[in-house]
Amino acid sequence: MPEREPSITGYLTLGLLAGRDWSAYQLAEQLGRGVSELWPSADRGRYAVLNRLHSAGFVETRQEHTGKRARTIYSITPEGREALAAWLRTPVRPPTVEFEGMVRVLLSDQGSLDDLRATLARTREQALANREMFARYAAFISETGGTFPERKHLFALANTFMIGHYEHVISWTEWAEQQIADWPDTVAPARTHGGQVHDMLAPGREALAGDQATDW
Amino acid sequence: MPEREPSITGYLTLGLLAGRDWSAYQLAEQLGRGVSELWPSADRGRYAVLNRLHSAGFVETRQEHTGKRARTIYSITPEGREALAAWLRTPVRPPTVEFEGMVRVLLSDQGSLDDLRATLARTREQALANREMFARYAAFISETGGTFPERKHLFALANTFMIGHYEHVISWTEWAEQQIADWPDTVAPARTHGGQVHDMLAPGREALAGDQATDW
Structure with a gap:
């Protein structure tokens, strides 16, 4: 069982992983681009969120080797997909403007x-x-x-x-x-x-x- | 000399005090009302900000007694007015939407x-x-x-x-x-x-x- 609900940045990460597997760097790149116009704090929490999703069982990792370099690839688990779908069924919070x-x-x-x-x-x-x-x-x-x-x-x-x-x-x-x-x-x-x-x-x-x- | 720049909530507080003196409760009430539509985090930091403004020399306090009850009244100092005016001369940051x-x-x-x-x-x-x-x-x-x-x-x-x-x-x-x-x-x-x-x-x-x- 997850210790707590993912943040919006967590759901964004799960949403990216729902389509394909990504490395931490690729995920961070996606969360920093365009997304910051809709969810500004995604830019700050984009690396830390992966550890939380992993310990909650919502993502799993594997090592990929390209020559000598190894990198960690993340993929979404069935529990992660269910958490994302469950969140989409809950009532949305209103938009806020910081102006x-x-x-x-x-x-x-x-x-x-x-x-x-x-x-x-x-x-x-x-x-x-x-x-x-x-x-x-x-x-x-x-x-x-x-x-x-x-x-x-x-x-x-x-x-x-x-x-x-x-x-x-x-x-x-x-x-x-x-x-x-x-x-x-x-x-x-x-x-x-x-x-x-x-x-x-x-x-x-x-x-x-x-x-x-x-x-x- | 102030240890650091006031936050936007700090400037909002100075802006309220520029017109009249207020108690901490009155200030918090003003910062929670309507202002949260423009600066959502004002609602969270509205008490802590007073101590920071005080130690920076931007506000001063006096005690007022109503019968047995004493309450602290805050007023803006000349340094506080100058800090507020100086901030208004700096370039503004763009609005962000959290949606x-x-x-x-x-x-x-x-x-x-x-x-x-x-x-x-x-x-x-x-x-x-x-x-x-x-x-x-x-x-x-x-x-x-x-x-x-x-x-x-x-x-x-x-x-x-x-x-x-x-x-x-x-x-x-x-x-x-x-x-x-x-x-x-x-x-x-x-x-x-x-x-x-x-x-x-x-x-x-x-x-x-x-x-x-x-x-x-």
Whole structure:
């Protein structure tokens, strides 16, 4: 019996091994690439997780020799497959966003308008770069089937989420840059721009009205 | 001199203290409310952070007595204000999403179509509930100025980001539910639905075309 449930990084590792056997290095490479956009901590725990999965009986190892070099190859056990399938049947936790830029926005009355502008500009640039990375990946899957052709239908679902996510970040930064364009500083608008603040909150108020309309 | 830089939770705490003095309990209450949607780990570190800020010289304390009860009140020092302002001048790190549901989507060939449907349905319900929470907050700020009236212009910027974020999650789940509606299972579509997979990746390909058009 496993001492405890695998982490999400553990399930990601089992999911990779469900398709084929891999070495520790190959697994770590897969967990560091693209996956960090969906599960950032996978990048940190990618080696330690193999020992935990092994002692839980979810993976087994064998030695492969290429000339003088030996390397450990991991494969999934029937218990590992069952643990992965059992996890997929449990309720999912909601996504969380870790957004330092938005923390800075909330506290930007303690800095200058230029600081706020720089935070918005950099957030936009980062989102443009990330959108391009996923856009290139969409083209790569379209042309070749991608790194996991047997899962390309699932990668297509996820890719379109990420493209939309970065597009939201980009359009929000552009909107926010327009909103602050005529602010004299980062403090006064709470008093001087009451009408604008009211207009800025329209999407939230409309979402509430929409929810209530649905309830009736 | 501080032994090390405050964490984001530390800066959040300094940002709260920049407006007024608070007790440890009041600070923890503020860090647990709404902030966890932008910086999830604030919820875990909210008491320990005060000791670190105190030993760094960024906050100072005094005792207040109400009848027999004494409580510690925290206030920000000039060094704390400078540390906060200095941080706001540094480059921001990009937002990260921690999205267990998307990990499940990628691995859903190891489970049933019903598991995938349940993950999408639950992700949608959670996003609807979170959107409603931020929508109520938008109405609350519109009507009263909110918990921090002197920062309502900044909360309006952040609120509109969060509303758009949950709307993206909601519309993506609805789109994904349509995409999988006629799948026979979670494995076959990689072979049987090649045209659909190609169509699903259109937003990514279009983003790439748009980027390249901008480069020319």
